[in-house]
Amino acid sequence: MLNNDVLRSLRYMLDVSDAQLAEIVQLSGRTTRPDEIEAVLKKEDEPGFAECSDELMAHFLDGLVYFKRGKDDSRPAQPFELPVSNNMVLKKLRVAFELKEDDMHAIMQSVDCPVSKPEMSALFRKAGHSNYRTCGDQFLRNFLKGLSLRERG
Numbered sequence: 001m002l003n004n005d006v007l008r009s010l011r012y013m014l015d016v017s018d019a020q021l022a023e024i025v026q027l028s029g030r031t032t033r034p035d036e037i038e039a040v041l042k043k044e045d046e047p048g049f050a051e052c053s054d055e056l057m058a059h060f061l062d063g064l065v066y067f068k069r070g071k072d073d074s075r076p077a078q079p080f081e082l083p084v085s086n087n088m089v090l091k092k093l094r095v096a097f098e099l100k101e102d103d104m105h106a107i108m109q110s111v112d113c114p115v116s117k118p119e120m121s122a123l124f125r126k127a128g129h130s131n132y133r134t135c136g137d138q139f140l141r142n143f144l145k146g147l148s149l150r151e152r153g
Contacts, residue, residue, distance in 0.1 A: 003052035
């Protein structure tokens, strides 16, 4: 899934402005301008569209964790994993919104996309593990839709 689509979906879910989105990115230590955020939020066919880099997306996801849960200064910052995969987006969202396995299943049920426990846990395994499963675009799209329903009501 395109980083731009994920960013637009999360901005809608959180109901934040471009400036607040820039502040969330800055929580992870990357300085960004509101016009840079505005460019990545535009649709592909709009003038001024810019592709959201993996680096910006990684900083946004870490900033989102700090925004939702607070920053723990006693622990060192985790290194960024690049390129950003759908599995990584799913992991970061699970951490940021403090979702348990039952919450994840309920979110997927709310959009008529039931997932078994082994299927769900396979998405969170380390790449290279024998039971690792790549998160597809449609799965992530459904998860973001269900999470939006849960957060916005």
